[in-house]
Amino acid sequence: MSEFKWRDDRICAVALTFDLDGETIPYMLDPPQATKRMALMSEFSYGPNVSMPHILDLLDLYEIKGSFFSPARTLELHPDVAREIVARGHDLGHHGFMHERPDGLSDEKEERVLAAGIKVIEDITGSRPTGYRSPAWELKPSSPALLKRYGFQYDSSLMGYDIPYWVETDEGDLLELPVSWRNDDWVQFGFVSVPAVGNGISPPSIGLEVFTAEFEGLFARGGLFNMTMHPFLAGRPGGLIVLERLIRHLRGFPRVWWAKLSEIADYCHESAVASTLPRATTEIPAAKWID
Numbered sequence: 001m002s003e004f005k006w007r008d009d010r011i012c013a014v015a016l017t018f019d020l021d022g023e024t025i026p027y028m029l030d031p032p033q034a035t036k037r038m039a040l041m042s043e044f045s046y047g048p049n050v051s052m053p054h055i056l057d058l059l060d061l062y063e064i065k066g067s068f069f070s071p072a073r074t075l076e077l078h079p080d081v082a083r084e085i086v087a088r089g090h091d092l093g094h095h096g097f098m099h100e101r102p103d104g105l106s107d108e109k110e111e112r113v114l115a116a117g118i119k120v121i122e123d124i125t126g127s128r129p130t131g132y133r134s135p136a137w138e139l140k141p142s143s144p145a146l147l148k149r150y151g152f153q154y155d156s157s158l159m160g161y162d163i164p165y166w167v168e169t170d171e172g173d174l175l176e177l178p179v180s181w182r183n184d185d186w187v188q189f190g191f192v193s194v195p196a197v198g199n200g201i202s203p204p205s206i207g208l209e210v211f212t213a214e215f216e217g218l219f220a221r222g223g224l225f226n227m228t229m230h231p232f233l234a235g236r237p238g239g240l241i242v243l244e245r246l247i248r249h250l251r252g253f254p255r256v257w258w259a260k261l262s263e264i265a266d267y268c269h270e271s272a273v274a275s276t277l278p279r280a281t282t283e284i285p286a287a288k289w290i291d
């Protein structure tokens with residue numbers, strides 16, 4: 001059992017996180033046709049254009065600071081949104097350049113994408129990102145060392161534990177703030193018609209039931225509830241209702257630390273805390289096939 005404890009005797013932590021993918025996704029879903037598909041593009045541009053003001057206002061209303069991750073191309077297209085995220089006190093982390101999955105890139109290309117994304121965020125906001133979330137939540141075994149080499153304080157893409165943990169690399173240990181598909185609104189509400197992607201659109205009550213059950217379980221275990229949302233879903237009229245109901249439900253629990261991922265990372269890097277976190281390696285166990 002881990003000796004890990006949350007700050008100030010808090011029972012568990014809640015982080016509201018948003019993957020602002022924007023206009024990069026059509027190029028991932030339908031590369032040959034993306035430039036000819038106005039409707040598909042409009043589905044995803046809705047996130048930065050329409051959802052973001054509503055989401056930022058809702059977070060202000062409940063005095064919550066969140067963590068946003070965005071591909072650099074989306075931020076280039078919406079620099080005012082990027083600056084507004086930072087101005088209102090939220091985290092803005094790296095999420096690829098065109099939402100490229102690292103495991104599909106050569107090591108050299110992965111590094112160029114990482115460096116180019118850092119530069120865009122730095123140029124627009126004036127500060128270097130300290131957090132990284134991989135597009136589509138995938139990393140290859142060499143990725144954590146690369147992130148460490150570029151000075152990232154944490155990654156938030158893996159699912160190995162309920163609490164923060166270290167991933168060992170040749171460049172030093174990388175802090176992982178784990179996620180889960182169970183607390184991801186894409187699974188409940190993501191829908192693209194062509195190509196058919198997503199699981200369909202759940203009633204809000206079903207989505208909320210999945211999210212709140214996971215939270216209540218993590219509350220019992222003292223875990224990190226790292227809620228991941230996508231503005232093109234969470235900022236739609238019905239999506240925002242789900243988010244507000246979720247906040248109100250979670251607010252009913254005592255001694256919960258509502259924090260940005262960067263704040264959780266700062267806490268985990270304190271030496272007395274760091275030594276209590278579980279550790280993992282980047283090794284992927286080999287298969288053993290029986291003939």
Ligand SMILES: [Zn+2]
Pocket residue numbers: 019021095099135136
């Ligand atoms: Zn994404």
